[in-house]
Amino acid sequence: MGSESLKSYLAKRDFDRTPEPSGAKTAKQTDRPVFVVQEHDASSHHFDFRLEVDGVLVSWAVPKGPSLDPRDKRLAVRTEDHPLDYRDFEGVIPEDEYGGGTVSVWDGGPYRNLMAEKDAPLSMAESLETGHIEVWLDGEKLTGGFVLIHAKMGGDEKNWLLKKLDDDTADARRKPARTQMKSVLSGRTIAEITDDEA
Ligand code: MN
Numbered sequence: 219m220g221s222e223s224l225k226s227y228l229a230k231r232d233f234d235r236t237p238e239p240s241g242a243k244t245a246k247q248t249d250r251p252v253f254v255v256q257e258h259d260a261s262s263h264h265f266d267f268r269l270e271v272d273g274v275l276v277s278w279a280v281p282k283g284p285s286l287d288p289r290d291k292r293l294a295v296r297t298e299d300h301p302l303d304y305r306d307f308e309g310v311i312p313e314d315e316y317g318g319g320t321v322s323v324w325d326g327g328p329y330r331n332l333m334a335e336k337d338a339p340l341s342m343a344e345s346l347e348t349g350h351i352e353v354w355l356d357g358e359k360l361t362g363g364f365v366l367i368h369a370k371m372g373g374d375e376k377n378w379l380l381k382k383l384d385d386d387t388a389d390a391r392r393k394p395a396r397t398q399m400k401s402v403l404s405g406r407t408i409a410e411i412t413d414d415e416a
Contacts, residue, residue: 226298241301250328260319275300283395288384323403327357362387
C-alpha cells in the first residue's frame with residue numbers, strides 16, 4: 219500500500235532538482251507512529267500537517283497552522299501522501315519546482331490514535347475512510363487531542379477541518395503558529411534556513 223500511495227508524490231517531483239527525499243530508502247518505522255508539522259514558505263505560506271499511517275505520511279496543508287483554541291476551525295486541505303523520511307526534511311525547494319520555497323520542521327513527535335480507544339475501535343486507515351480522525355499529539359509545541367473532520371466545505375473532497383479537542387491541553391491564549399517559529403530540528407527560523415542554504 220505504501221508505494222502505491224506515493225505515486226502522486228513521485229510524479230510531482232524531479233529528484234535531480236529538489237533536495238526532498240525520493241522515498242527510495244525505507245525510513246525506519248518507530249515503536250509509536252509519528253506526526254510532523256512543517257512550516258512551508260511556498261507561493262502561499264502554510265503549515266503541512268502529517269500523520270504516519272501504514273508506512274507513509276498522510277498530509278494536509280493548513281494555511282493558518284494549528285490552533286490550541288478549541289473554538290478555532292482551521293482549514294486543512296488534503297495533499298498527496300509523503301514518504302516517511304520526509305519527517306526530517308528541512309531545506310529550500312528551488313523556486314521553479316513543485317512546492318518551491320523553504321521548509322522547516324516546525325513540530326513533531328509521537329502520536330496516539332484516540333479512535334482506537336473508543337468502544338468501537340477504529341484504525342487510522344479506517345478513521346481516514348470515515349472522515350473523522352482523533353489523535354493525541356506529543357510534540358514540543360503541540361500536545362493533546364486534535365480532531366480532523368472531512369467536512370468537504372464548498373463540496374470539495376480535499377477540504378478537512380483541523381480542530382483542538384477541548385481537553386486539559388487546550389489554551390486559547392498561546393498562539394504557537396505565530397509566536398514559536400523556530401525549527402524543532404535545528405533551532406532555525408525559515409529566514410535563517412533560507413540564508414544558510416543560499
Ligand atoms: Mn506544503
